[in-house]
Amino acid sequence: MKVTLINTSDAGGGAPAACMRLLKALRQNKADARLLVQEKHTDDDSVTTIANSPFAKLMAMYRNLRERLPFIVFDAENRSVRFAFSTAKTGTDISTHKLVKDADVLHLHWINQGFQSINNLIRLSRLGKPVVWTLHDMWAFTGGCHYAGDCDHFTHQCGHCWMLKKPRARDISNKGWKRKMHLFSDKDSIVFITCSNWLAGVARKSSLLEGYRIEAIPNPIDTNIFAPQNDKVDRIKWTLPADKKIILFGAANIADRRKGLIYLVEALELLKKEYGTEVEIVIFGKNKAFDMDLLPYKVHQMGVVTSQDKLAELYSLADVFVTPAVEDNLPNTVMEALSCGTPVVAFNTGGIPDMVDHLKNGYLAEYKSAVDLAAGISFVLNEANAVELSKNARNKVLQNFTNEIVAQKYMAVYQSLLK
Numbered sequence: 001m002k003v004t005l006i007n008t009s010d011a012g013g014g015a016p017a018a019c020m021r022l023l024k025a026l027r028q029n030k031a032d033a034r035l036l037v038q039e040k041h042t043d044d045d046s047v048t049t050i051a052n053s054p055f056a057k058l059m060a061m062y063r064n065l066r067e068r069l070p071f072i073v074f075d076a077e078n079r080s081v082r083f084a085f086s087t088a089k090t091g092t093d094i095s096t097h098k099l100v101k102d103a104d105v106l107h108l109h110w111i112n113q114g115f116q117s118i119n120n121l122i123r124l125s126r127l128g129k130p131v132v133w134t135l136h137d138m139w140a141f142t143g144g145c146h147y148a149g150d151c152d153h154f155t156h157q158c159g160h161c162w163m164l165k166k167p168r169a170r171d172i173s174n175k176g177w178k179r180k181m182h183l184f185s186d187k188d189s190i191v192f193i194t195c196s197n198w199l200a201g202v203a204r205k206s207s208l209l210e211g212y213r214i215e216a217i218p219n220p221i222d223t224n225i226f227a228p229q230n231d232k233v234d235r236i237k238w239t240l241p242a243d244k245k246i247i248l249f250g251a252a253n254i255a256d257r258r259k260g261l262i263y264l265v266e267a268l269e270l271l272k273k274e275y276g277t278e279v280e281i282v283i284f285g286k287n288k289a290f291d292m293d294l295l296p297y298k299v300h301q302m303g304v305v306t307s308q309d310k311l312a313e314l315y316s317l318a319d320v321f322v323t324p325a326v327e328d329n330l331p332n333t334v335m336e337a338l339s340c341g342t343p344v345v346a347f348n349t350g351g352i353p354d355m356v357d358h359l360k361n362g363y364l365a366e367y368k369s370a371v372d373l374a375a376g377i378s379f380v381l382n383e384a385n386a387v388e389l390s391k392n393a394r395n396k397v398l399q400n401f402t403n404e405i406v407a408q409k410y411m412a413v414y415q416s417l418l419k
Helices: 014-028 054-075 118-125 172-180 197-205 231-237 261-275 308-317 332-339 370-382 386-400 403-418
Strands: 002-009 032-039 047-049 105-108 131-135 190-194 213-216 245-253 279-286 298-303 320-323 344-347 362-365
Touching (some): 002 014, 014 032, 014 131, 014 403, 032 054, 118 172, 131 403, 190 403, 197 213, 231 308, 245 261, 245 332, 261 279, 261 370, 308 332, 320 332, 320 370, 332 344, 332 386, 344 370
Parallel strands (some): 002 032, 002 105, 032 047, 131 190, 190 213, 245 279, 245 320, 320 344, 344 362
16 A cells, blocks of 8 residues: 655644654554655655755745735734635645555645645545545634634634634635635545544534544654653753753744743743742744743743754753643644653643643643643642653553554554545
8 A cells, every 4th residue: 555645844843743753653564655745854765855956946935935925915914823824826736746646545734835725635636546634733624724713614614714904704714715615525535634632623513524534643753762861961961950940841933822922921920939040941942033031030042953852852851841832733742742751731722631631741721821820830840749740641652642553543544445
């Protein structure tokens, strides 16, 4: 069985990381899997890019700009949603690519930023091949937004989109929703996979996916890379104090509105009197706008960390990983922290409860409550049985998210479609 995974890139965010991990997991379990991307950033031989020449790379950049700029300039309500909506009007035809033609199963992932337009997806769906589509956000069943927030228009018909300067009944979200109605005509030839039970529940409410098969399968993680290490050694390597409590926070873009950094600031302020100078903060990820002086403790900025080995060191040296995300599917950072034996404090939202068991391997705080988030941080830092918390964190991953467990679940889906 030949499986071709399709994703915009092989590095540079949560979806590419998850896709690459699945590719590795499938190949480890003897699947003939390949990944076709628009932008290739790794040297993995199982990844093929369509931008394989200077001209092709230039065209990929052009498609990305053509997809993004009109929305940013003319349609976006404000800066916070500039990259939160994709019209998918621009893309490239890959239906005749060798990896697509030779595949027994096509496995879509995150395909935006000018890689696959809705028309391109329609063409792929009409090749007569079984399709699996792993949803890393809500885009496949909305009029264009990646996360809908409090909006429920996708449950009937999009329009009056809150992300637009001029929302109206027949705005671009409504037009996008109508174009997606023609995506898949054969409901028996496609399975939608969500990475979390939360997203599966949301997808089942969508009018676009009514009657489709929807299953929840988590992302896999390499538990050999993300494993508990000697925190004392790692702190020396990163020149961090051995006698402080370390709170770790990280994201691809820490200023993303969905990551909820304002709640972390407020929670840490509430804890300032309790911990004084006992606590220091370590942050990784892209930061172009957030002022670290707002945090009431000493902050160590590590910037963008692309090495998985170095990420594992950061997780292992921390006493707690905190993610105040208000919208998220199955964040890689949470799974990575748990796999390294580091307890996680987060809001009880999205797919996070699939990973964090309250008071057992971390703390699930009341949604958008900085007070309860602070209580969770305090619980972990003061927990008498920190060893048990760490052990539970690691075991949660070993029992649910290993490469072998996740690969076998996907293989079963592929086989069911081929039958």
